[in-house]
Amino acid sequence: MSKSQESFGKKEKEKKRKKLQQEKKEKMEERKANAKKGKTLDEMMAYIDENGNISSTPPDPRRFKTFKLEDIQTSAPKHLAEEPEDPIRNGVVTFFNDAKGFGFIKDLVSQESVFIHVNQLSERISENDKVSFEVQMSHKGPSAINVKKI
Secondary structure (H helix, E strand, C coil): CCCCCCCHHHHHHHHHHHHHHHHHHHHHHHHHHHCCCCCCHHHHCCEECCCCCEECCCCCHHHCCCCCHHHCCCCCCCCCCCCCCCCEEEEEEEEEECCCCEEEEEECCCCCEEEEEHHHECCCCCCCCEEEEEEEEECCEEEEEEEEEC
């Protein structure tokens, strides 16, 4: 006589599997029993109102807007030639560290903070000095070059 090939763990797994199958079957039958069949076209219809929201009621024709075909833009606008802005800007030194050799200038027009390094100075500057400078984009952001005291 040999032992049964089924262990306790196998029997428990089989019971769980059977139980899950039974629950799944019951849920499926419940869904079938509660399902609405034969919805009409009007019940399935959805409308979009003037704000882009989905609603079940048709939009009011009095609220329709008419557009001219010429006013509809279907592509990116053409790049218009911009007037080149003055490369020389004016600003105020907001921070400058002589020991480390760097600081920041606040542009008077755009209120943008621009980095300044001691190598780009023509003369010594300190905080609250008015300066003129040009902006060059570096890998870390805008950087001031050709800085002169006003």
